[in-house]
Amino acid sequence: MMLARAAADFYWMGRYFERAEHTARLLDYHLARLVDTPVDVLAHGWQVLYAALGQPPPVSPTVTDDAEAFLVADAFALAAHLIEDPANPDAIIQSWTNARDNAKQLRPWLPVRAWTCLNDGFFWLRDCDFAEYWARGPNRLPAGVIDRLRLLSGIIEARMSRDDAWRFLVLGRFVERLQHQTALLQAWSRPSNGDSQMWTGLLEVCAAYEAYCRTHSMVIRPAHALAFLLSNPEIPCSLNFAIRRVQSLLSGIDPAGGRYPLRAPHRHALRLAAAIETDLQASAEHVDTRDFLAGFAEECRMLHNLIISEYVDYPLERGLPS
Amino acid sequence: MFRSDGTLRMATERLGTALNNATPEQLMQLQDGVRRQFLHEGITFTVIGTGEATEQIIPIDCVPRILTASEWDHIDRGLRQRLHALNLFLKDIYHEGWSLRDGIVPHELVLGCPQYRMEMLGTKVPHDAYVSVCGTDIVRTLDGFAVLEDNLRVPSGVSYMLACRAAIKQAMPRLYRAHNVREVLPYPERLYSQLASLVTWTQMPRVAVLTPGRYNSAYYEHAFLAGEMGAELVEGRDLVVHDGLVFMRTVAGLKRIDVIYRRVDDDFLDPVTFRSDSLLGVPGLFHAYRAGNVVIANAPGTGVADDKALYAYVPDLIRYFLSEDPILANVETYLCRTTEGLNYTLENLDKLVVKEVGGSGGYGMLVGPHASAKEIRDFAERLRSDPANFISQPTLALSRAACFTDGKLEPRHVDVRPFVLQGRKDTWIAPGGLCRVALRRGSLVVNSSQGGGCKDLWIINEEERNT
Numbered sequence: 001m002m003l004a005r006a007a008a009d010f011y012w013m014g015r016y017f018e019r020a021e022h023t024a025r026l027l028d029y030h031l032a033r034l035v036d037t038p039v040d041v042l043a044h045g046w047q048v049l050y051a052a053l054g055q056p057p058p059v060s061p062t063v064t065d066d067a068e069a070f071l072v073a074d075a076f077a078l079a080a081h082l083i084e085d086p087a088n089p090d091a092i093i094q095s096w097t098n099a100r101d102n103a104k105q106l107r108p109w110l111p112v113r114a115w116t117c118l119n120d121g122f123f124w125l126r127d128c129d130f131a132e133y134w135a136r137g138p139n140r141l142p143a144g145v146i147d148r149l150r151l152l153s154g155i156i157e158a159r160m161s162r163d164d165a166w167r168f169l170v171l172g173r174f175v176e177r178l179q180h181q182t183a184l185l186q187a188w189s190r191p192s193n194g195d196s197q198m199w200t201g202l203l204e205v206c207a208a209y210e211a212y213c214r215t216h217s218m219v220i221r222p223a224h225a226l227a228f229l230l231s232n233p234e235i236p237c238s239l240n241f242a243i244r245r246v247q248s249l250l251s252g253i254d255p256a257g258g259r260y261p262l263r264a265p266h267r268h269a270l271r272l273a274a275a276i277e278t279d280l281q282a283s284a285e286h287v288d289t290r291d292f293l294a295g296f297a298e299e300c301r302m303l304h305n306l307i308i309s310e311y312v313d314y315p316l317e318r319g320l321p322s
Numbered sequence: 323m324f325r326s327d328g329t330l331r332m333a334t335e336r337l338g339t340a341l342n343n344a345t346p347e348q349l350m351q352l353q354d355g356v357r358r359q360f361l362h363e364g365i366t367f368t369v370i371g372t373g374e375a376t377e378q379i380i381p382i383d384c385v386p387r388i389l390t391a392s393e394w395d396h397i398d399r400g401l402r403q404r405l406h407a408l409n410l411f412l413k414d415i416y417h418e419g420w421s422l423r424d425g426i427v428p429h430e431l432v433l434g435c436p437q438y439r440m441e442m443l444g445t446k447v448p449h450d451a452y453v454s455v456c457g458t459d460i461v462r463t464l465d466g467f468a469v470l471e472d473n474l475r476v477p478s479g480v481s482y483m484l485a486c487r488a489a490i491k492q493a494m495p496r497l498y499r500a501h502n503v504r505e506v507l508p509y510p511e512r513l514y515s516q517l518a519s520l521v522t523w524t525q526m527p528r529v530a531v532l533t534p535g536r537y538n539s540a541y542y543e544h545a546f547l548a549g550e551m552g553a554e555l556v557e558g559r560d561l562v563v564h565d566g567l568v569f570m571r572t573v574a575g576l577k578r579i580d581v582i583y584r585r586v587d588d589d590f591l592d593p594v595t596f597r598s599d600s601l602l603g604v605p606g607l608f609h610a611y612r613a614g615n616v617v618i619a620n621a622p623g624t625g626v627a628d629d630k631a632l633y634a635y636v637p638d639l640i641r642y643f644l645s646e647d648p649i650l651a652n653v654e655t656y657l658c659r660t661t662e663g664l665n666y667t668l669e670n671l672d673k674l675v676v677k678e679v680g681g682s683g684g685y686g687m688l689v690g691p692h693a694s695a696k697e698i699r700d701f702a703e704r705l706r707s708d709p710a711n712f713i714s715q716p717t718l719a720l721s722r723a724a725c726f727t728d729g730k731l732e733p734r735h736v737d738v739r740p741f742v743l744q745g746r747k748d749t750w751i752a753p754g755g756l757c758r759v760a761l762r763r764g765s766l767v768v769n770s771s772q773g774g775g776c777k778d779l780w781i782i783n784e785e786e787r788n789t
Contacts, residue, residue: 001572001573001574001577002572002573002574003554003555003556003560003570003571003572003573004560004571004572004573005556005557005559005560005571006555007573101536104364104536104541104542104545105536105545105555107545107546107549108545108548108549108552108553108554108555109549112363115363115364116362116363116364119362119363119364120362123361164573168573253573255574311573312573316562316564316571316576318575319569319571319572319575319576320564320569320575320576321569321575321576321577321578
């Protein structure tokens with residue numbers, strides 16, 4: 001039995017963790033390649049990265065064309081905008097701050113070590129000198145963020161009991177992952193991104209490159225890579241993996257467990273899982289996949305709304321004991 | 323720690339010797355260690371400054387203060403007596419009113435007090451435990467221990483007491499073990515059992531800590547206590563009253579709450595009964611309370627007994643209700659509501675400490691000996707315009723304790739706030755308390771919002787220590 005507001009706080013904390021890690025993973029990959037990548041390729045990379053994050057470029061208003069905007073912007077400014085710009089509500093520091101604010105209200109449920117790790121990470125990120133980190137290696141800071149978030153995840157996995165608090169936290173992570181991965185695949189599926197190097201990069205960002213090579217070959221084919229990241233049930237960053245986790249977590253949260261009638265978010269998650277397995281496999285064409293992703297993104301937003309309305313903002317008369 | 327001739331008191335001999343033998347670097351390391359622990363754990367309070375709230379780590383001093391068991395036992399007996407009398411007084415003013423009729427306390431002082439709640443007249447309070455949690459500020463003067471003020475509404479600071487103890491135990495484990503210090507850590511467990519004991523309708527009551535939210539200055543403490551007690555940490559918006567019962571909104575529907583340990587002031591508890599503009603409270607909560615369907619601790623209306631003007635009458639109340647002499651003395655207090663008290667205060671403003679009767683946190687007070695001529699003139703104006711709102715007390719020669727500051731050990735003024743828990747049958751006092759320190763040299767103000775900090779307080783048994 002969990003307080004609804006606390007459940008929402010756990011859910012959002014999970015979403016902020018995932019948001020910060022997703023941004024950090026993309027930055028880590030992209031910044032590590034600054035040293036030997038041509039400028040126009042880098043600019044294109046920034047464009048795709050910003051599109052995947054759903055953010056406009058932070059450049060002068062005189063520049064109207066996206067491609068040009070990323071050519072004139074320097075990597076330091078773009079990375080700083082995504083990491084530490086207080087004006088950017090989705091910057092890593094902002095996600096971390098929001099997660100910490102949520103955690104403050106969850107201290108009765110959160111393991112002490114998890115809180116101190118989160119709190120230490122906040123002070124580290126808030127007080128770090130971005131320029132100094134950049135001088136040591138442009139991707140050092142996002143790599144550090146990833147390390148700290150994984151340490152935090154490890155502590156949570158090791159110390160939290162598998163109750164509703166944990167379920168809502170992980171549910172938040174996977175709902176956020178579903179939305180981010182969908183946006184990421186949408187950004188990569190544009191016709192201008194047919195280069196196999198780009199797709200190799202995507203597989204690496206998703207920690208799926210080795211698995212792809214084992215399943216297919218070292219020759220990266222965009223259609224195969226896309227299908228792999230959509231439907232492989234064993235890759236943590238695939239949509240199929242994420243929706244299965246969401247489904248299993250909702251089954252644990254539902255007081256009736258997996259018994260029928262299922263609650264609305266659970267039913268919706270089942271529909272999404274079925275869509276990945278059936279609709280998608282029925283259509284192997286690239287264009288259909290893009291349509292599918294657009295529809296899937298909308299369904300993910302609806303899943304979030306259903307979770308909130310079912311467990312947090314439900315009408316009082318529905319919650320009264322019988 | 324030291325006698326007036328500079329030698330170590332017997333009880334502090336071992337600690338004093340250890341500190342004397344430590345190098346400044348070792349002491350610095352010790353101090354850094356405890357401060358870092360507070361930082362990592364986010365042990366904070368919020369200061370509401372000029373329109374902006376800032377979260378700060380509470381300053382902690384690494385040198386514990388020591389009191390002997392016999393000193394503490396005296397305080398313990400005095401606190402039990404005081405709380406007993408105050409609970410009887412509160413029951414009396416909301417029922418028969420004998421103490422008012424017999425002229426022990428002036429009518430107007432009670433009925434005119436903003437904390438007096440007409441709504442509580444005739445309300446049955448479970449087991450007459452109006453005050454379940456009390457934090458009384460005690461100072462040591464040349465004449466012994468004295469009560470500076472009672473905090474009966476929502477006393478705070480207990481989490482800092484527990485955090486100090488945990489940090490010090492970790493920082494100086496050998497010294498701690500050698501002193502056989504009395505343990506304060508069971509406080510949350512005792513708080514839970516005392517609160518739960520007030521419920522009669524179930525053996526397994528559900529307890530909730532009602533907080534105003536994370537912008538409150540003591541939010542850390544609310545979250546800490548809820549976590550340690552295994553209670554729910556709720557805000558007003560999480561609760562709903564239906565059919566005279568209080569429910570909280572969970573992911574599995576509405577669940578009944580039996581005890582509310584409220585950390586919200588009376589005014590904001592219930593917008594239907596008290597302030598209608600309150601967004602922090604629960605509509606209908608007071609109705610459920612009057613119906614006896616929920617326990618609220620502390621009861622609404624207890625603030626009348628910790629009003630600083632009423633404080634002057636507490637020794638008389640102890641004599642009246644218990645037929646005993648007070649064990650703990652009061653600090654001499656002049657009520658500015660009386661002509662005599664006002665004149666004396668105005669004539670001696672430069673020597674007195676003047677406080678608002680409903681004030682707290684060290685705000686709105688004047689410390690005469692440390693005030694400038696202009697501050698005294700301005701304060702005199704305020705005093706004349708609303709004398710009933712002020713009391714004055716002599717500036718006390720507060721005891722001092724050794725603190726590690728600016729790289730060396732220096733004396734600083736201290737007080738102590740022990741916490742008393744009243745349950746259905748018994749009273750429990752944590753053997754220790756929040757020891758507050760005025761960290762600025764010469765300052766007498768120990769409030770954390772005014773540059774104060776905290777340190778651990780050790781209650782030790784002399785006999786055992788000497789073995």
